[in-house]
Amino acid sequence: MTSRSPQGHEEQLDPSLDTLMGERRRLINLAYRLLGSVTDAEDVVQEAYVRWYAMTPSQQRAINSPGSWLAKVASRICLDLLGSARARRETYVGEWVPEPVPDRTEWTAVRPAGAEPDPAERITLDESVTMAFLVVLESLTPAERVSFILHDVFRYPFNDIADIVGRTPAACRQLATSARRRIRDAQAPHRPSSRQAVIVRDFRLAWEAKDVDALINLLDPGALSVADTGGLVEAGARSMEGAAAIAHGLVALRSRIPDLAILERMVNGRPGLVIQRDGVIVSVMALEADDDRITHIWAMRNPEKLRHWRAGEED
Known part of the structure; x- marks a missing residue:
């Protein structure tokens, strides 16, 4: 070699x-x-x-x-x-x-002057870095x-x-x-990003409205939500299984912390969500959908794995 x-x-x-x-x-x-x-x-x-x-x-x-x-x-x-x-x-x-990586256009839009190059400038965002693919690996x-x-x-x-x-x-x-x-x-059949973006947007709107029924309809009955906290933040966003459990858990979180901002962002090259509180990113959510319903949610809450997303926020 x-x-x-x-x-x-x-x-x-x-x-x-x-x-x-x-x-x-x-x-x-x-x-x-x-x-x-x-x-x-x-x-x-x-x-x-x-x-x-x-x-x-x-x-x-x-x-x-x-x-x-x-x-x-x-x-x-x-x-x-x-x-x-x-x-x-x-x-x-x-x-x-x-560890999730941001899309180049998303990160550079808020990149502070003089900051080091972000991972999206070094990592090619294709199907071999989607969260679903990395989890299977x-x-x-x-x-x-x-x-x-x-x-x-x-x-x-x-x-x-x-x-x-x-x-x-x-x-x-x-x-x-x-x-x-x-x-x-x-792996589930590949779904075009444009279609997943629609599903993610509907999911965000239902979550913001605390509409449990709408969330359940957008989630696969056997959906799985996995949260990575690394033991460094409160374990409120525990892993959950089933559409009803996930929907009620998300609505409870929204009711307990009403000032959360839920933003649509590209996560590992696929439409996902970024959660902010007081302008600081506290969670990044990668989602996978099949048959127009979300089957998996991977929520990154470990701040050590969010450093590339939070660059410049607290400067």
Whole structure:
């Protein structure tokens, strides 16, 4: 993997700072899809660069493709993190939900002057970063997740993936096939964003009006709402199952805190909701709909996972 890029073309030997930093966006995209966390992805990419600069100049010159080398190192770090994720989740308070990312146009509209680039400027928002997709990825083994993402999303050949995962190319192919099948079986049919936007708007209006019946009609009978607080905020927005339970829970929240502002925003490339209180984002909600009804709500309330959404709010 030291001589070929994932697209199969040769890279010129130019390990200059500009060339190396030009790989950063691709590495962030890769690590975010593997880990489901912008923060962890940034840490992984930083560590990959640290390892590059820890080498001697002669060692660096011996690497024909610095970008591919960085991707290989970042993928291995991600694989190690995924392997320890279950143990780390055991100490996590409450439900764990992948970290949501804002749409570029939404974030830059309120971006303060001089602020660092936001994740939407580094992460390509497509079907491989929707919350529903990231949640399904959580059910895969680390080797399945890495093999699938590297091959199906980033088009790495299985020979290169084998070097990262420590399996044979044939085994990596089987891992990717297994992951592909599980993802296909778990995912609902893709719904155009324009249609989901209508459903989300109707949902927002019903919630603002505290209309329980309207909310129930917009929710699938078996709908599931999952809240990630990280134990850092009140657990009022607990996980709920069933249209009636979710509808009554949302209306109760609205009655208890009437000054909440409910805004329609793009969340991980799909229409979702952002909840503000006193101008500060307190929750980001990713939604998934099927047959014109909402089937899943993932509510991020952990402030540590909202830092990219809240940039500049309290300056």
